[in-house]
Amino acid sequence: MPSISTEILIVGAGPAGASLAAFLSSYGVTGLMISAAPGTADTPRAHITNLSALDALRDIGVADECYRLGHQGEYTMHYRWCKIKFQSLTSIWLMVSGETLAEQEYARIYSWGNDPKRLTWEQKGDYAAASPNPGVLDLPQTLLEPMLVRFATNKGFKVQFNTQFLSFNRRKTDNLYLATVQDRLRDVEYEIVCKYLFGADGGRSLVASQLSLPMTIGNGGAIATNVHIRCDIEHLMKVRQGNLHWNLRLKRDDPWM
Ligand SMILES: Cc1cc2nc3c(=O)[nH]c(=O)nc-3n(C[C@H](O)[C@H](O)[C@H](O)COP(=O)(O)OP(=O)(O)OC[C@H]3O[C@@H](n4cnc5c(N)ncnc54)[C@H](O)[C@@H]3O)c2cc1C
Known part of the structure; x- marks a missing residue:
């Protein structure tokens, strides 16, 4: 060749x-x-694409296209922690079945600038002052x-x-x-x-x-298992909008989530 x-x-x-x-x-x-x-x-x-990245993308004229493609607001509203029912790691598939995402919710916090305290113009200040872009984007x-x-x-x-x-x-x-x-x-x-x-x-x-070249940053010390699935969970998500859902059994699972 x-x-x-x-x-x-x-x-x-x-x-x-x-x-x-x-x-x-x-x-x-x-x-x-x-x-x-x-x-x-x-x-x-x-x-999750931060404002500095979006500022750079705005410089080359593609930020509006990014906002058209990505999600904001309700889809990135929360991080949630909820109970999981599975008894062993081999039944990991249960983690993605409806009953567990819909199990008891331990906690939920606002994420990515969606705290209602920030939604008034006065409180949005730190995001608005940081960038001409309209907030963090899920792209x-x-x-x-x-x-x-x-x-x-x-x-x-x-x-x-x-x-x-x-x-x-x-x-x-x-x-x-x-x-x-x-x-x-x-x-x-x-x-x-x-x-x-x-x-x-x-x-x-x-x-x-x-x-x-030395790779000076190793992994975080934990083991991560990635399972890629495709399923319709719209009926569960209506009242559980969230960017990340952590499933765990309190006290029993640490450090597993
Ligand atoms: C399961 C999973 C979940 C993740 N979740 C998140 C997340 O939620 N948030 C987040 O910020 N990051 C996440 N990441 C990390 C994120 O995907 C990486 O940080 C990001 O993709 C790194 O970008 P990169 O361009 O440096 O490398 P990569 O995306 O790895 O791209 C490497 C490129 O190089 C090419 N390549 C590799 N070797 C060769 C070769 N020998 N010859 C020619 N081409 C080659 C590949 O084909 C590819 O095009 C996740 C990663 C994984 C695996």
Whole structure:
């Protein structure tokens, strides 16, 4: 396969890579962004978007689009803690069944600026003074990433999915980087020659590990199990709007939730 030349190569098209491509392209700087995945994120994951991020997105003219795509207000109104009925971790599926989300509620607090005390103009002051944007936004990365990729490609950035970064070298003669990548569709390797190489390839970054960059922040010490489900819980949520629902049995579960 012949090599490709580009001034800028971004490895990864997640929130970090896609926003880097969008911000660079807003200055007329273009390049190539690659991602091993077949497309943008397929699960929501990161979603609460703070005002500073939205200020930056407003600078490149996409904040209104973000507010159109995301949620505010009642959907981010509360954090809730409620009782869970399951007897063992193997019956974890019960956690998502209606009876447990609808079980006894231990506590509920207002979140993300939705405390009624803040809803009058006078009390909203700290949010309003901090940003021209109308508050914190719940914008899942499934919706944010395609928008950023579209913005960058409309401004001339090239994007290749199904392209896995393998390693890089620096060429002594001209100091350019040679990134070896694999086209996952054709199962062939080729080189991308670039002046600037950006590693935005997530928590298990190969770029960072090849540079021996120390990852100074480990995980929080707890074990997290992620279960992705799709079900209709509208009938339960009407009176339980919340951004996060913690299910637990007081005293018995600590540190499990
Ligand atoms: C289950 C789960 C729930 C989460 N919930 C939240 C939450 O509620 N709130 C929150 O703020 N965050 C949450 N996160 C974390 C959030 O998803 C990450 O912080 C965020 O995605 C990091 O963005 P990133 O662009 O740095 O990396 P990623 O989103 O990991 O993107 C990495 C990109 O690099 C590509 N890539 C990786 N390796 C290679 C390679 N070798 N070659 C080419 N491309 C490569 C991937 O295909 C992808 O495009 C959650 C994460 C998980 C897993």
